[in-house]
Amino acid sequence: MSDSAINVSLQQRHPIPLSVQLECQHGELLALVGPSGSGKTTILRAIAGLYQPTKSNIVCQSEVWQNSTQSLFLPTHRRKVGLVFQNYALFPHMTVLDNIQQALTDWPKQQQKTQALVLLEKVHLQGLEQRYPKMLSGGQQQRVAVARALARKPKVLLLDEPFSAVDQVTRRKLYRELLALRKKLAMPMILVTHDLEESTLLADRIALLHKGEVLQTGTPDFVSAHPKTATVARLMDQQNLFTAQVIEHNEQNKKTLLHWHGLVLEAIYQPRFLIEQKVCWMIQPANILLHRRDRPSNGDKENPLQGQIIEYLEINGLANILVQIDKELNINITINVPLHVAKRNRLGVNENIGISLLSEGIHLMPYQALRREN
Amino acid sequence: MDWQALTLSVKLSLVTLLFLLPIGIIFGRWLAYRQFFGKSLVQTLLTLPLILPPTVLGYYLLVVFSPNQGLGLWLSNTFGTTLVFNFEGLVLASVIFNLPFAIQPMQRAFAAIPREIREAAACCGMSPGQVLWKIELPLAWHGIVSAMVMSFAHTLGEFGIVLMVGGNIPAETQTIAISIYDRVQAFDDHSAAVMSFSLLLFSMMTISFTYWLSERSEKPHV
Incomplete structure (x- = not known):
């Protein structure tokens, strides 16, 4: 095992399948991302010692917390772990101050109150120390939960979907607070979320989970742009996912040519796929250019396609457009363009448009049957 | 009013509670948190005294x-004591027939504590004992008090088992319920009426108290 701040290895077939190998560095925020039931929370619970998989090895800052081969298991209360639960799990019969003081067992009794007040200030909750959890808003409860988790001076901070129980406005505010707070923290942090946007915003790295297995780890941008498999691409919500056949590798101009439904596409050079091999490929909407109707440009020559808009949605300042390339084969490509560009080009349903797929953005993956091509 | 019988009943009820409190907490917690093979059988056995006619339980x-x-033979040979027709036997019988009254409310109260709250306590560094003392008991106290009040009232009024196991020995096993029966048999209607009314009053107070407790427990902590 490497000398990361925390190393986690979990293997199990039943009752919850797990095949996990993770590490997180000091000060790093690792997000466990995946759909419901993919085992994210189970991993977090295993790290905290609240769940014991069949085979496990968890080492945190040189301290072995769990090793199934040596039958070693350090109970939760003896692990220095800070866990923020999804519903915060504040002690309802205690005030905010008491909630935090419960985790300050390492401090002398007379200093516990002062320390709790310092932590409350850190999470901007001064003046609320005598309130009970039920008297707080969702955002305030979350902050108390974070303060309580930090009170133990944990060796690892675990966050189990901590933003799911608050409204969107509060969530944005809490994101900013977490980003500010994490700059001050040197411990590894593991965040569980099913929200890709959240993980992209907050995490240094993500570990993508599916049915208890870590499919890929990496920076959010890298995993989005370079998924190992079509399954990863689907889980990363990549909508432009297709199958094709490799027909040529051109080492000189660093291009790989693909045969896709009678069209030849130029992709960036990816020689690990053999000629005539069937592959999956994807392209992010950001790598698709819209042809200007009034002024064609050089970029338009790169994998040009013509299609008809069949769906047009305006979301957060972007026009999310579904372009039908082939009606018979039902091949559609999703593009995103800024609203002002969409308006200038008078884009709308039934309009015919031209688009270009940037060859640098065409990423190849091993072939697997797709339920449908967009 | 048969003060001797009333005193004996109160003593029996209090001693019974002394045993039922730890038994209720241990079994209530165990049944609330653990899943195990044969759990429904254990729960059936523990609920049995609620359904079974007291005389049947008393007979067994x-x-x-x-x-x-x-x-009984082993107790007689080892300690030279017996459990029939004496106070100790009455206490044991009383504990057994009160098991569902004590365990069930406690089990419900422990089960109502979200798992995450207990887990959060462990993450705060609390040992299982500290979690019980600082988190579980304060959150389940209404269930525990309600179980104790119900068991106390139930013991005070129990007739069938007490008569079967303890007989009707004044100052030893004659409780207030048996004394009422005794007074009626002796045509002492006045004493029977006073004692009956006292028990009625006490039962009403007990039920009101448990309702008040359950209403209180439903309110948020403020």
């Missing part, structure tokens, strides 16, 4: 406690 206890066989 009489058989088990009999100094001529089994447990």
Whole structure:
């Protein structure tokens, strides 16, 4: 095992399948991302010692917390772990101050109150120390939960979907607070979320989970742009996912040519796929250019396609457009363009448009049957 | 008013509670948190005294406690004591027939504590004992008090088992419920009426108190 701040290895077939190998560095925020039931929370619970998989090895800052081969298991209360639960799990019969003081067992009794007040200030909750959890808003409860988790001076901070129980406005505010707070923290942090946007915003790295297995780890941008498999691409919500056949590798101009439904596409050079091999490929909407109707440009020559808009949605300042390339084969490509560009080009349903797929953005993956091509 | 019988009833109820409190907490917690093979059988056995006619339960206890066989014989040979027709036997019988009254409310109260709250306590560094003392008992106290009040009232008014196991020995096993029966048999209607009314009043107070407790427990902590 490497000398990361925390190393986690979990293997199990039943009752919850797990095949996990993770590490997180000091000060790093690792997000466990995946759909419901993919085992994210189970991993977090295993790290905290609240769940014991069949085979496990968890080492945190040189301290072995769990090793199934040596039958070693350090109970939760003896692990220095800070866990923020999804519903915060504040002690309802205690005030905010008491909630935090419960985790300050390492401090002398007379200093516990002062320390709790310092932590409350850190999470901007001064003046609320005598309130009970039920008297707080969702955002305030979350902050108390974070303060309580930090009170133990944990060796690892675990966050189990901590933003799911608050409204969107509060969530944005809490994101900013977490980003500010994490700059001050040197411990590894593991965040569980099913929200890709959240993980992209907050995490240094993500570990993508599916049915208890870590499919890929990496920076959010890298995993989005370079998924190992079509399954990863689907889980990363990549909508432009297709199958094709490799027909040529051109080492000189660093291009790989693909045969896709009678069209030849130029992709960036990816020689690990053999000629005539069937592959999956994807392209992010950001790598698709819209042809200007009034002024064609050089970029338009790169994998040009013509299609008809069949769906047009305006979301957060972007026009999310579904372009039908082939009606018979039902091949559609999703593009995103800024609203002002969409308006200038008078884009709308039934309009015919031209688009270009940037060859640098065409990423190849091993072939697997797709339920449908967009 | 048969003060001797009332005192004995109160004493029996209090001693019964002394045993039922730890038993209720241990079994209530165990049944609330653990899933195990045969759990429904254990729950059935523990609920049985609620359904079974007291005389039937009393009869079986009489058989088990009999100094001529089994447990009774062993107790007689080992300690030179017997559990029939004395106060100790009455306490044991009383504990057994009160098991559902004590365990069920406690089990419900422990089960109502979200798992995450207990887990959060462990993450705060609390040992299982500290979690019980600082988190579980304060959150389940209404269930525990309600169980104790119900068991106390139930013991105070129990007739069938007490008569079967304890007989009707004044100052030893004659409780207030048996004394009422005794007074009616002796045509002492006045005493029977006073004692009956006292028990009625006490029962009403008990039920009001448990309702008040359950209403209180539903309110948020403020």
